[in-house]
Amino acid sequence: MKMHNFSAGPCILPKEVLQKASEAVVELDGIGLSLIEISHRSKEFVAIMEKARSLALELLGLEGKGYQAIFLQGGASMQFLMTAYNLLDKKAGYVNTGTWSQKAIKEARLFGEVVEVASSQEDNFKYIPKGYSIPSDLDYLHLTSNNTIYGTQIKEFPETDVPLVCDMSSDIFSRQLDFSKFDLIYAGAQKNMGPAGATLVVVKEEILGKVSHIIPSMLDYSVHVSKDSMFNTPPVFAVYVSMLTMKWLKDLGGIAAIEEINERKANLIYSEIELNPVFSGFAAKEDRSIMNATFNITDDELKDVFDAMCKEAGISGINGHRSVGGYRASMYNALPLESVGVLVDIMSELEKKG
Numbered sequence: 001m002k003m004h005n006f007s008a009g010p011c012i013l014p015k016e017v018l019q020k021a022s023e024a025v026v027e028l029d030g031i032g033l034s035l036i037e038i039s040h041r042s043k044e045f046v047a048i049m050e051k052a053r054s055l056a057l058e059l060l061g062l063e064g065k066g067y068q069a070i071f072l073q074g075g076a077s078m079q080f081l082m083t084a085y086n087l088l089d090k091k092a093g094y095v096n097t098g099t100w101s102q103k104a105i106k107e108a109r110l111f112g113e114v115v116e117v118a119s120s121q122e123d124n125f126k127y128i129p130k131g132y133s134i135p136s137d138l139d140y141l142h143l144t145s146n147n148t149i150y151g152t153q154i155k156e157f158p159e160t161d162v163p164l165v166c167d168m169s170s171d172i173f174s175r176q177l178d179f180s181k182f183d184l185i186y187a188g189a190q191k192n193m194g195p196a197g198a199t200l201v202v203v204k205e206e207i208l209g210k211v212s213h214i215i216p217s218m219l220d221y222s223v224h225v226s227k228d229s230m231f232n233t234p235p236v237f238a239v240y241v242s243m244l245t246m247k248w249l250k251d252l253g254g255i256a257a258i259e260e261i262n263e264r265k266a267n268l269i270y271s272e273i274e275l276n277p278v279f280s281g282f283a284a285k286e287d288r289s290i291m292n293a294t295f296n297i298t299d300d301e302l303k304d305v306f307d308a309m310c311k312e313a314g315i316s317g318i319n320g321h322r323s324v325g326g327y328r329a330s331m332y333n334a335l336p337l338e339s340v341g342v343l344v345d346i347m348s349e350l351e352k353k354g
Ligand SMILES: Cc1ncc(COP(=O)(O)O)c(C=O)c1O
Pocket: 009, 074, 075, 076, 077, 078, 100, 144, 146, 147, 148, 149, 167, 168, 169, 170, 188
């Protein structure tokens, strides 16, 4: 049965990437050895790591602009503390747009003063705060570009001289932005890049080395940068698959090309949510994410029917996060437009039944 994978992460990856990755597990590019049984210091893996690092910068338009891309472990959650450990000397600002921001705030408080410059908590994070003022004495301002759980996404980033740190775990490589506005970007691989196990960190070198405390080697970005992301054994499989996915994206036409497809997918589902009285959207209209569409069913009695219809059509992974409920259709880069079409057809069929 053809499945339509709307999972929030880990999630759908391009079929050809999965095919090539599975072959490499048996034998990498005709070398007679598996990708996961060769040394990370072998010339084959060093080339893979270098390719992954350079593709990340190339796709983001950051080549030759003083940035370094590294692949670390510990998930995006490790970055909640690493960003603060490396950049927070006195005071940092955070915009609280939900669970992931809150977790980042909790870790940062271990390292210095944290100011919550804005929050949408009072409305269960249905919207993105705007027009807030940013104190000029912050070491950095931390943002979450896409709030996976609530389906909200920052459309306009603040103009400020304060360094910007951004958790882009759930929308990296999905839309065109001026990425040079950010001093540090991090993203767990398991949405638009690859399997869980690697986290991409893109950092402007000039912001490092400014804190007054000592940083343990494994948590020090400068150490990982100086060792070309090979300070210790990297997650070789996750880096390899991320490299393949970035290459897939580049061959497709890069972020500009995927953004167009992502916009079409998002428009398709949001028009249905707006027009169909059986469904109501969760996120504020102007802040709706092109990656995760969150919605509820207005008539509880139709829930079982809808679930059964989805199951029969091979739709997988659309249950909402436990803190929000309802449904969430995650439409990451590799999800074809056709899958959104199948979901939308079911939604409109349900309206006729209701
Ligand atoms: C925006 C965002 N940040 C952070 C995380 C945490 O990622 P990890 O599980 O890799 O630590 C997630 C996980 O879904 C996320 O969506």
